[in-house]
Amino acid sequence: MNIVEDFFVPARAPFSVVLKAGQVMRIVDLESQQAVDALFYNAHDYAERYSAQDTLAAEAASGRKFYLETGSVLLSNEGRKMLTLVADTCGYHDTCAGACSCESNTVRFGHETRFMHSCRENFLAELQKYGMGKRDLVSNVNFFMNVPIRPDGELTVDDGVSEPGGYVDLRAEMDVLVLISNCPQVNNPCNGFKPTPIRILISEG
């Protein structure tokens, strides 16, 4: 890897970076079982952004799984390729369960969780740096998050399966603004009940 940028993202923190087309971003789960929530925007036109719906529909049409894996292509709301998942040590990544929020925490875990930090707050804080806000907060990818579907159709969040040092590589197919929330959730096992730091490496293809 020809690494051109190397970032350390503390536990619970937001992060953003612009990838140039052709660059590869590696997200490293340093200590294991850390959910990494991510949003993607065309760096030159933020109205074009990642679409979980279009991505999953295209994955299904090509006979692929419900989860993102090596070879998966992340599409925009205009149906264009934004990123390709070119390597992965985890096996699968969710793009259905959304980002945690104060609101969903109170519904799932009780009113006393109302004031706990959440991914939605991380995203909103990072979005405002680019002149965006709530209306720009769309469905995201949850890297390293284990979201099995039960036989009765229920979607659950289980213990993460990624190992220490596990990583996923994403190649930018256009210039992409990446927003990340290093998930602070401690009410379910998506972070092993212990949020931990991650590392972001950018390389020239």
Ligand SMILES: [Zn+2]
């Ligand atoms: Zn979260």
